[in-house]
Amino acid sequence: MNKVCRGWNYTSNHLSDEDGRIVVIWKDSVSVNILCQSRQTLTCEVKIPSSSLFVYTAIYASNESTERADLWVELLNLHHTYALSTVPWMLGGDVNQIIHYDEHSIASVNSFIARMVELKDCLLQMELFDMRFEGPLFTWSNRQPDDPIAKKLDCLLIHNLVLNLFPNCTSFFLPTFFSDHSPCITDLSFTIPSSGTRPFKFFNYLTLHPEFHCVVSETWSCAGSIVSNLTSLFWKQKQIKSVLNSLNKDNFSDIQK
Numbered sequence: 001m002n003k004v005c006r007g008w009n010y011t012s013n014h015l016s017d018e019d020g021r022i023v024v025i026w027k028d029s030v031s032v033n034i035l036c037q038s039r040q041t042l043t044c045e046v047k048i049p050s051s052s053l054f055v056y057t058a059i060y061a062s063n064e065s066t067e068r069a070d071l072w073v074e075l076l077n078l079h080h081t082y083a084l085s086t087v088p089w090m091l092g093g094d095v096n097q098i099i100h101y102d103e104h105s106i107a108s109v110n111s112f113i114a115r116m117v118e119l120k121d122c123l124l125q126m127e128l129f130d131m132r133f134e135g136p137l138f139t140w141s142n143r144q145p146d147d148p149i150a151k152k153l154d155c156l157l158i159h160n161l162v163l164n165l166f167p168n169c170t171s172f173f174l175p176t177f178f179s180d181h182s183p184c185i186t187d188l189s190f191t192i193p194s195s196g197t198r199p200f201k202f203f204n205y206l207t208l209h210p211e212f213h214c215v216v217s218e219t220w221s222c223a224g225s226i227v228s229n230l231t232s233l234f235w236k237q238k239q240i241k242s243v244l245n246s247l248n249k250d251n252f253s254d255i256q257k
Contacts, residue, residue, distance in 0.1 A: 005025075007027060007028045008025055008026065008027055008028070009025070009026055009027075009028065009032070010023060010024065010025040010026070011023075011024050011032070011034055011042070011044075012024070012042070013037040013038065013039070013041075013042045015037060016037050016038050016039050017038075017039040021060045022037075022041070022042045022058050022059075022060050022093075024042060024044060024058055026046075029048075029049055030046065030047065030048050030049075031045075031046070031047040031048075032044050032045070032046055032047075033045040035055070035082060036078070038074060039062070039067075040059060040060060040061055040062060040067070040068075040071045040074070041057055041058065041059055041060075041071070041074065041075070041078070042057070042058045043055065043056070043057040043058075043078060043082075044056055048188075051165065051166075051188075052088070052165055053087070053088075054087065054088035054089065054090065054162065054165060055082065055084060055087055055088065055089045055090070056089075056090045056091075056092070057075075057078070057089070057090070057091040057092075058092060058093050059071075059091060059092065059093035059094065059095055060093055060094050061093075061094055061095045061096035061097065062096065063096060065097075065115055068095075068096060068097055068115075068119075069118060072118055072119060072122040075091075075122060075126065076122060076125060076126065079125075079126045084126070085126075085127065085159070086161075087161065088158075088159075088161040088162040088164070088165045088166075089128075089158070089159055089161070089162065090131075090156065090157065090158050090162055090186075091128060091155075091156075091157040091158075092154075092155065092156040092157065092184065092186070093154065093155075094140075094153055094154050094181060095119065095153060095154070095155055096153055097115055097116070097119050097153065098116060098151050098152055098153065099116050099119050099120045099123070100112075100116065100120075101116070103137065103138070103151055103152035104149075104150075104151050105138055105148070105149055105150040105151065106149060123157065126159070127159045127160070128157040128158065128159050129157065129158065129159070130155060130156070130157060130158075131156045131157065131158045131162070131169055131170070131171045131186070132169070132170050132171070133156065133170065133171040133172065133173060133184075134170065134171070134172050134173070135171075135172055135173030135174060135182065136173055136175075136182060137152055138150035138151055138152055139151075139152055139153055139154035139155075139173055139181055139182040139184075140152075140153040140154065140180055140181050140182070141176065141180055142180070143180050153181070154173070154181055154182060154184060156171040156184055156186055166188040166189065168189060169186065169187065169188045169189075170186070170187050171184055171185070171186045171187075172184065172185045172186075172187070200237045200241060202241065202244045202248075203244075203248060203252075205252070206244055206247055206248060206252075209247060209251060211247065212247070215243050215244070215247060216240055216243075216244075219236075219239050219240050219243045220236055220239075220240065222239070
């Protein structure tokens with residue numbers, strides 16, 4: 001690794017899987033101690049400068065449901081053996097299984113099946129949940145335009161002790177590139193925007209004005225018919241707030257007289 005990227009180190013699960021499907025890379029400034037590995041996981045202790053130690057488990061789950069069932073048992077044993085309920089623990093990668101039918105793009109998938117329940121029960125026992133994330137819900141697609149299917153197969157899971165150590169940690173799922181999976185970037189010190197922006201609000205008595213619905217509907221349409229992000233929503237709200245202020249001024253500003 002030093003010949004290619006000076007100041008970087010790596011390890012993999014080649015000892016447990018001949019393909020070595022999991023590779024962990026880190027800078028010299030970071031201390032990594034491997035705890036254990038298997039065909040589907042690699043678990044290590046991580047110490048970064050100016051922070052306490054945490055445990056990270058990288059996952060590459062099998063395509064076979066029976067092997068994934070073995071993985072859930074392995075994770076529960078890992079959780080018990082290393083007392084991971086007592087240390088900050090992150091678990092990330094391709095779990096190859098959805099836990100809710102909403103994580104599948106096909107509408108006909110609308111009920112729980114045993115494999116979903118198995119993973120969900122495993123995560124509940126380990127008290128793991130999704131780190132706050134941004135980006136697409138579906139992190140995998142079959143890349144078949146004529147018969148598209150997408151699912152949430154990748155995740156970055158944590159438990160509460162991680163939030164104590166990194167209260168603003170956030171994951172970002174990016175668009176797919178050469179892979180059919182979305183890459184994920186985790187920022188442990190993400191700066192959450194302050195609440196300095198004034199909230200959208202208006203006098204509720206304006207809803208009684210006969211022109212209220214017409215004015216709001218017309219302004220919303222003029223500001224663009226589709227909202228695809230928060231910036232567009234903010235712009236629409238700003239336009240609506242302006243016309244509501246005018247409606248209030250024109251009809252209620254001299255009400256005391």
